[in-house]
Amino acid sequence: MKITTEVLRDLAEPANVAVHSNRELAGDVSVAAAEDDKQREEKELDRLRRKPGLRPVAAKDLDRLTQLTPWDVLHSFGRAITLARRGAGRGLAEHWGCLKYNQALAGSSDSFMSLSAEGRETADYYKALQSGELGTGFALALATRLLSRRYPSHFVSIVPADTALRAGWALTSRDSGPKSGYRYRPQFFAEVWRPGAPSRVFPIACKGNHSGLSASHTQLASASAHVEAVHIGAWDETQCLLFSTELPLDGPLTVHALETGGEGGWLDAPGRFLDHALEDGNVYPGIQPPAQGDQPTETEPGYHVSPDLYAWFQHALARAATAGLTAFAGDTRATAQYLTKRQGQRHFTGFTHAATDSVQDARHRFFGTDFVGTDHVFRLNRKRVEAFSGVAEDLFRHLEEGRVEQYRREIYARRSSWPCDTWAPRWNGPISLHPDGSVLAMRLLRN
Template structure:
């Protein structure tokens, strides 16, 4: 059993993550999709509608590999699931689920990241859960890097797709409103934005496996159906990114990633007015379905999915910005600050009342990390019999803006400061790993100081 102090050092140690994106991958995914279509036809099931024209991500944007510390991956995962409503967490403690993987990954600057012995042991019992959740962490980290390289003057926000969509559509039987009955949806939206300008939105699908490249091909074929379920603007013009993280039990991990291009995804208002993001989001009840282009004079039946048409651009931009802000306040453990950012269908009630024992977070902690003061919540647990303290929060001045529902000012601040946050992964005064993200959030861990 590795001493907890050594585990913390491993969390802060960067190593390389291989990126696989080329024409051979496209071919493998197309073959997997064709095989799946044939199987569905034999079972008399409809073929899935998938994104057409998958393409590699240019090496100039993705590189052959990216350098990441395991703690940065866990921070990406924690931010992504802060509004996920999984299990008994009641929302306030969802992000602590990322801490399950504090010993799952290993590597060093001169090698490629892989599963640690503890990660391999866990995979024997929780293979699907571990690969799925770690796949989210790597996909989110890679998406942000690709899009920041593509749009250097913009900020990138990752928003859980189900939460954002629920502001306008009923997704499942527990939601009130006209339901779609369609189970294929993106996992996240990546909003690329700059204050005062139209933003662009990319549906994202993130999967993972503990097998091999052939399984990743199958996962990407499925992922292309997930991202196809949301159209923003014209038919089949919404750009997207799909990911499958291969985490083999006996070698380095590989992130397989493909993209689709298009002229859509832009949230351009139809007039000079621009909705104030400081105002509460109104829940709407859109009828599901994507409208294909007309065929001659005859309108075509709608396809299953969700269509953000031009009259919904301002509303959807509002939903994305408010949902992202609510994810940050939930990450700090402040339920009261989170409630105004969510509609009833998005899960506002999860942040009211008493949380289940040992799961609730409380916004009552403050630390200075890498020279910046953060406020948030902490969590104490045992790591290999040693008590450790984890802290999640956001820069104190940014929290004051979010608590006051000053979303416009918050976005202006994080856009202007997006490249100035510290890049270090260890704080000597804190004596542990620290990850600071451009959205102003921080995740830190250390041995508990008695």
């Protein structure tokens, strides 16, 4: 068993992450999709619509070798699940779930990242859970880097797809409004934006496995159905990103990535004032294919953001992203104001189960900037450690008072100025700072 200080140092150590994306991968995924379609037909299941034209990500946009720290991956995962509402915590402290993987990854600057001994042992019992959650962290960290490289004058925000879509559509039988009856959806949206300009939205599907390359082929084939469920603008013009992270028990992990082409996804209608509250809408589900001559076409299952919904959807994305950030900082009141009823506003008000609460009452200073947020104390290899998640205080005050427009202007202006350090000396522990102003840090507590 490693001593706690070694674990903390390992979390801050950059390691190489192998990224696999080529024409052979795209071809193998197409074969896996065709085989799945054949099996579905034999079982008399409904036809599954998949995103056509899967292609590799250009090497100039996504290097074959990328360096990440395990702590940055966990930060990306923690930020992604703040509004997940998967447990008794009601979404309020969901992000602390990322900490269960603080000993799952190993690697160094001259090696590839892989599962540690603990990660391999956990995989024996919780394969689907661990691979899926770590796969989400790697996929979103890489997607953010990829899109930031392609759009250097823009900011990249990651938004849970279910939260954003629930503002307009009834996703499940528990939601009010016309039911979609369609279970395929991307897990996330990446919004690429800058103040006062149209933004572009990329549906993202991400999966993970401990099984091997063939499992990734199957997962990417499945992911092609998930991203196809959302069209923004014209039919099949929405560009999408697909990831499957392979976490083998006896070698380095590999992120398999594909994308689709398309000129759509732009929200180019006059924007709304983002400080205003958003109300639940009732958009009728279905995607309208283009007409074939004079013959009318029936709608396909899914979610269609048509031009008349562009401004509304941009509004929904911005406020969902903001809600995730205030939840990460542990502020219930601030989070509730950014969500609609159907998005789970009530989960951030009222009664919370014991040991699942999160309170915005902690303050720390990193690299000359004050951060406010929430903390979590637990034992790591028998030693007490403290984890802190929060937001730069000046930015948080904007969010607390509902000033979304001002917050976005400021993070856009500061997007390239945040420190890149992975260890905070005075704090004496690993740290991850993201351009949205969020921080995740951990340290050993002295008795």
